[in-house]
Amino acid sequence: MNDSAITAAEVDLTVDLAGLALRNPVMTASGTSGYGPEHAELMDLTKLGAFVTKAVSVEPRKGNPPERIVETSAGMLNAIGLANDGLDGFAANKVPFIESMGTPVIVNVVGHSVEEFQTVCRRLDGIECIAGVELNVSCPNVADGLEFGTDPVRLRALVSAVRGCVSRAKLIVKLSPNVTDVTATARAAIEGGADVLSAINTVVGMAINVDTWKPMLANRTGGLSGPAIKPIALNMVHRVYRDVAKDANVPIIGMGGISSWRDAVEFFLAGATAVAVGTALFVEPTTPIRICEGLREYLSKRGMSSVRDLVGKLQ
Amino acid sequence: MSSNKINVGRVVANPQLCREHYRLTVRLAGFAQAEAGQFVHLSPTADMLTEYREFSTSGSWDGAGWLRTVANPMLRRAFSIAGMRAVGDDVELDVIYRVVGKGTSWLSRLVSGSSLSVLGPLGLPFPIHSTKPHAWMVSGGVGLPPMLWLSEALAKVGKKAIAFCGAQTADLLAVTMSGERSPRADAANATLSAKEFAASGTPVVISTDDGSLGFSGHIGAALTAYHKAQSCDADDLVVYTCGPERMMAFVARFCFDRGIECHVCMERSMACGTGMCQSCVVPVRDDDTDGAWRYRLCCREGPVFSAEDVLWESPAMAK
Numbered sequence: 001m002n003d004s005a006i007t008a009a010e011v012d013l014t015v016d017l018a019g020l021a022l023r024n025p026v027m028t029a030s031g032t033s034g035y036g037p038e039h040a041e042l043m044d045l046t047k048l049g050a051f052v053t054k055a056v057s058v059e060p061r062k063g064n065p066p067e068r069i070v071e072t073s074a075g076m077l078n079a080i081g082l083a084n085d086g087l088d089g090f091a092a093n094k095v096p097f098i099e100s101m102g103t104p105v106i107v108n109v110v111g112h113s114v115e116e117f118q119t120v121c122r123r124l125d126g127i128e129c130i131a132g133v134e135l136n137v138s139c140p141n142v143a144d145g146l147e148f149g150t151d152p153v154r155l156r157a158l159v160s161a162v163r164g165c166v167s168r169a170k171l172i173v174k175l176s177p178n179v180t181d182v183t184a185t186a187r188a189a190i191e192g193g194a195d196v197l198s199a200i201n202t203v204v205g206m207a208i209n210v211d212t213w214k215p216m217l218a219n220r221t222g223g224l225s226g227p228a229i230k231p232i233a234l235n236m237v238h239r240v241y242r243d244v245a246k247d248a249n250v251p252i253i254g255m256g257g258i259s260s261w262r263d264a265v266e267f268f269l270a271g272a273t274a275v276a277v278g279t280a281l282f283v284e285p286t287t288p289i290r291i292c293e294g295l296r297e298y299l300s301k302r303g304m305s306s307v308r309d310l311v312g313k314l315q
Numbered sequence: 316m317s318s319n320k321i322n323v324g325r326v327v328a329n330p331q332l333c334r335e336h337y338r339l340t341v342r343l344a345g346f347a348q349a350e351a352g353q354f355v356h357l358s359p360t361a362d363m364l365t366e367y368r369e370f371s372t373s374g375s376w377d378g379a380g381w382l383r384t385v386a387n388p389m390l391r392r393a394f395s396i397a398g399m400r401a402v403g404d405d406v407e408l409d410v411i412y413r414v415v416g417k418g419t420s421w422l423s424r425l426v427s428g429s430s431l432s433v434l435g436p437l438g439l440p441f442p443i444h445s446t447k448p449h450a451w452m453v454s455g456g457v458g459l460p461p462m463l464w465l466s467e468a469l470a471k472v473g474k475k476a477i478a479f480c481g482a483q484t485a486d487l488l489a490v491t492m493s494g495e496r497s498p499r500a501d502a503a504n505a506t507l508s509a510k511e512f513a514a515s516g517t518p519v520v521i522s523t524d525d526g527s528l529g530f531s532g533h534i535g536a537a538l539t540a541y542h543k544a545q546s547c548d549a550d551d552l553v554v555y556t557c558g559p560e561r562m563m564a565f566v567a568r569f570c571f572d573r574g575i576e577c578h579v580c581m582e583r584s585m586a587c588g589t590g591m592c593q594s595c596v597v598p599v600r601d602d603d604t605d606g607a608w609r610y611r612l613c614c615r616e617g618p619v620f621s622a623e624d625v626l627w628e629s630p631a632m633a634k
Binding site for chain 1: 320321358388389390391417432583584585586587589590591592593594595596597598605609610615630631632
C-alpha cells in the first residue's frame with residue numbers, strides 16, 4: 001500500500017449522462033424490472049444509478065399470448081409484446097411510485113407512428129420526476145410496416161420529430177443490433193438530436209420445438225438477451241463509440257448480457273459511460289449492487305479514483 | 316426495502332421417487348411463512364455474481380461462470396411447494412419434480428449438502444377457509460406436489476378431503492402405495508392407500524391412463540365416476556386442481572356445469588417469478604377491460620385462479 005492508495009469506499013462511481021448526474025453507472029434495462037414496485041421488494045432502488053421502466057405506449061396493450069419467453073443456450077428469447085397500461089394508465093398508476101423512488105427514472109417509450117412517440121414524450125417531458133425518455137425504435141411503423149430503428153433516414157426523422165417535444169428530460173435512443181451498420185443508425189440518432197445512446201436492444205432470434213415442429217414462442221420470434229449476446233453488444237458499443245459518439249461527445253449506456261462487474265468493466269473500456277443490467281435481474285435482482293461493489297474493489301486495486309477513467313480506454 | 320425473499324438453501328435429501336420423479340428437501344435459515352399453492356423459484360447459487368473479489372487477469376472463474384449457463388439453467392425454475400416444516404430455527408421445504416429438461420436435470424444432480432438459491436415464497440395460495448365441509452383435490456401427473464401440502468392444510472382446518480391422483484402409468488405416480496396395488500379398480504371408493512396422503516388422513520382415488528394402477532382412464536373420468544357414485548352437494552364442496560392444462564380445463568368444466576366452486580393452480584414459463592418480466596400470463600375474464608378479458612400474471616396474481624375466471628377456450632391460452 002502506498003500513500004496514494006485509494007480504498008474501495010473512496011472510489012468515485014458517479015457519472016454524467018449528458019448533464020444527468022448518476023450516483024453510480026449501473027442502471028436497469030427496460031422491460032426487466034417493470035415500473036419499480038416489484039423490483040423494490042427485492043432491492044433498495046436508491047442503490048441504482050438510474051431506473052429504466054418498461055415501455056409505455058399511447059394506448060394500453062395486452063401483449064402477446066404465452067409462451068412469451070424461452071431459455072436458450074446462455075440466454076433467453078422474449079416476446080412480451082410491449083404489454084402496458086397505456087399513457088393515461090402509466091400517469092395515473094405508475095408515476096406516484098416513481099416520484100418516491102429516490103433514483104433517476106428513465107421511461108422507455110414505444111410507438112407505431114411518429115405521432116405516437118411525440119404524444120408520449122411530450123406528456124412525459126411535463127412530468128418532473130421523469131429524468132429521461134428512451135425511445136424503443138425496434139418496433140414497426142404501422143404506416144409502412146418497417147422498423148424505425150433499422151433505417152437511418154427514418155430514425156433521424158423520428159428522433160428529430162421527438163426532439164421538438166422534449167425540452168426538459170434527456171432524450172435517449174436505444175439502438176437496434178438488427179442492422180448491417182450500427183454506426184449509421186447511431187449517427188442518425190445523434191443528428192436527430194439524441195442526448196444519449198443506449199446499445200443494444202435484443203437480437204432477433206427463434207427457437208423451435210422438435211416434437212411439435214412449432215416455434216417455442218407464440219410470437220414465433222423474439223429478442224435474444226443474456227450472456228449469449230454480450231460479445232455482439234460489446235462490439236457494437238465499441239464501434240459506435242469509436243466511429244460516432246466519442247467525437248460527438250454523446251454518452252453511451254452499454255447493455256447486453258451484463259451480470260458481473262467484469263462485464264461492466266468491458267463495456268466501459270469499449271466506450272460506455274454507464275451500463276444497464278437486464279436478464280441477470282431475473283436471476284439475481286440485486287445484481288446492480290453487486291456490480292457496484294465489484295467495481296469499487298477493481299478500481300481501488302488498480303489505484304484508480306474514478307470509474308470515468310475507464311471509459312473508452314480499450315487499447 | 317429489500318427483503319429476505321432470496322435465501323441460500325442446503326440440500327438435505329434428493330431421492331428418486333419413481334420414474335423421472337424426485338423429491339428435493341432443502342433446509343433454509345430464513346424463509347417466510349408460506350401456504351399451500353405458493354411456489355419457490357430455484358437456481359444454482361449465483362457464483363458468477365458473488366465471486367467479484369477474485370479478479371485475476373486469467374479470467375478463469377469468469378469463463379467457468381458462463382460455461383455454467385450452458386450445462387445448467389440460466390434462469391430460475393419455478394416449483395410448487397410440496398411440504399414445509401420448521402426444524403429448529405430453520406425451515407425445511409420439499410419440492411417434487413419430474414426431470415424434463417435442463418433445469419430439472421440440474422436439480423436431479425444435487426446431492427446432500429449442495430447449495431442452491433431459493434426465491435420465495437411466491438404467488439397466491441389456495442383459498443381454504445370457506446364454510447364448505449368437503450374438499451376434493453384433483454391432480455394429473457406432476458400437478459400432484461402442491462396437493463400433498465394442501466391436504467395437510469385442509470386436514471388442519473377440518474375439511475373432509477379426498478385426493479384424486481392421475482398419472483399416465485403406475486410408475487409415473489409420485490406417491491407410495493400401500494397394500495395391494497389393484498389394477499382396474501372402479502372409482503367408486505376412496506381409500507387410505509397412498510402413504511403421503513394417508514399421513515393427513517386423506518383418502519385417494521388413483522387413476523392411470525393405461526390402467527396399470529387404480530381406475531383405468533384419465534383422472535377427470537375417475538372424478539366423474541366417483542361423483543356419480545358418491546354424490547356430494549355442490550354447495551358443500553370445493554374442488555382444487557393442478558396438472559396438464561387440458562385436464563384442468565376438463566375439471567373446470569365439470570365443476571362449472573354442476574355449480575361447484577373450483578380453484579386451479581396454473582403453470583407458465585416464467586423468468587423472474589416476481590412480476591418484473593411479465594412473461595407468465597393467463598387470460599382471465601374481466602368485464603371492466605376492453606374485450607372483457609385481460610392477462611393476469613401467473614406469478615403474482617396466480618398461480619391459483621378461480622377456475623371460472625380462466626378463459627380456457629381463448630386463443631390467448633396458446634398452449
